[in-house]
Amino acid sequence: MHYEGAHIIRPPSEADSIILQVTVGCSHNRCTFCGTYKEERFRIKDQTIVDADLDFAAKYCLRQSRVFLADGDVLALSQSRLVELLTKIKHKLPWVNRVSLYGNARAIRNKSVDQLLELKGLGLHRVYMGLESGFDPVLVAIDKGANAAQMIEAGQRVKAANLFLSVTALLGIAGGALSQEHAKATGQVLSAMEPNQTGILTLMLLENTPLYQLEQAGKFELPDQHSLLAELRTMVEHLDLKKGQLQSNHASNYLAINARMPRDKEPVLAAIDQALAGQTRLKPEYLRAL
Template identity: 65%
Template sequence: MDYQGEHLIRPPSEADSIILQVTVGCSHNRCTFCGTYRAEKFRLKDEATIAADLAFVARHCRRQSRIFLADGDVLILPQERLRRLLQDIRQQAPWVKRVRLYANAKAVRHKSVQELKELAELGLDRVYLGLESGHDPTLTAIEKGSTAAQMIDAGQAVRAAGLFLSVTALLGVAGWENSEAHAEATGRVLAAMEPNQVGVLTLMLLPGTPLYQAAGRGDFILPDQAGLLRELRLMVTAMGELRCQLHSNHPSNYLAINARLPRDREAVLNAIDRALAGEVGLRPEALRAL
């Protein structure tokens, strides 16, 4: 398999998937907290290279039934090329039942619901979308490239197309000053997006990123553990009656949660309260990772 660039990332839930790299880097690549592709120029890989990788999959990956399309934003590809790619996957690896990818809100909004439905009919079944925050001032500050309203539109389009929508929210990204506003707004936006799954991560300041530099100057203050737990509590409360899977078991988090909402809301809030009271052990700093 041909893998280019310094980093090749995928969601934790795609650990057992075939990783087929279609793009290198991220089409946006300006988020101030992210250092994954900062030195990488975004590019589409040539179709001959991808075809060779699919031939490898056909020979050697018959026990894996899922494919994850890397890197940061494969949905930015023109519809015709995405159509050919999914058709090639179906032809070369007919045992693959599910195809997943990362997308940003801009790429989603460049597709009509009908185009997204077409991709679903060709095998795409899940879209991972990074919301990070539903608080417009925070989205502007971190240079996310979309407003909360645009995030909602993108999420609703994915759902309207019949695709599974997994959305990430990022604790701490608003800093101490806007912590509560960020948490409450993010919960409200998630409720409006109606994702099937919400994955919660906690900000880790990465050397070389603008947000790390801002923290070094004292212009950004990351909430402490208690502040981050309060963010999580406010976010869950603001999500209201949203029906979704809720996960905070990513290793960046201090408190691991795996729940179904709204069924488990009270249990989740109780677990957070117990953690705030010091009755639940939190992940040690040395074990936190991206």
């Protein structure tokens, strides 16, 4: 398989997937907290290279039934290009039963429900979307490229196409002063989106990001462990989902949660309360990672 760029990332749930790189970098690439693609200029890979990778997968990846389309925002491709790509996957890898990709709010909103339905009919199953925060002042501060209303619209559009929606939120991204406002608003926005899967991560500052520079200059304060747990509690408290997975088992988190909502909401809140009271052993710093 042919890969370009310094980083090839994928969600934890795509660990066993065929990673087919279709684009390099991220079409937005301005989020102040993300350093993944800061050195990359977004570009679409040559179709002949992608075709060669499909041929490789057809020969050597017979035991892998899932495909993840990398990099940061493959959904930014034109509809015709996506239709062509998914058709080729269906033809060359007929045993594959799930195709997934990242999609930011702008890329999703640039697709109609009918277009998303067309992609679903060709094998697209799952869209991973980074919300980070549902609080508009935070979304502006981190240059996310969409406000809360646009995030909700994007999420609801994915659900309207009957695609699996996986959304991430980020503890600590609001800093200390706006921590609770961020947590409450994020829980409310997630509730409006009704994701099938909600993944909660914890901010880890990277040296190649603007947010790290703000922290070094004393203009951003990363909440302490207790404040992050309090943020998590408020976020879950305001999470009102009819059905869905809730997970905070990413390596960046101090407290791991793997729950079904709404069934497990009260047990999750009780577990967070125990952690806040110092009755639960939290993940040590040396084990935390992105």
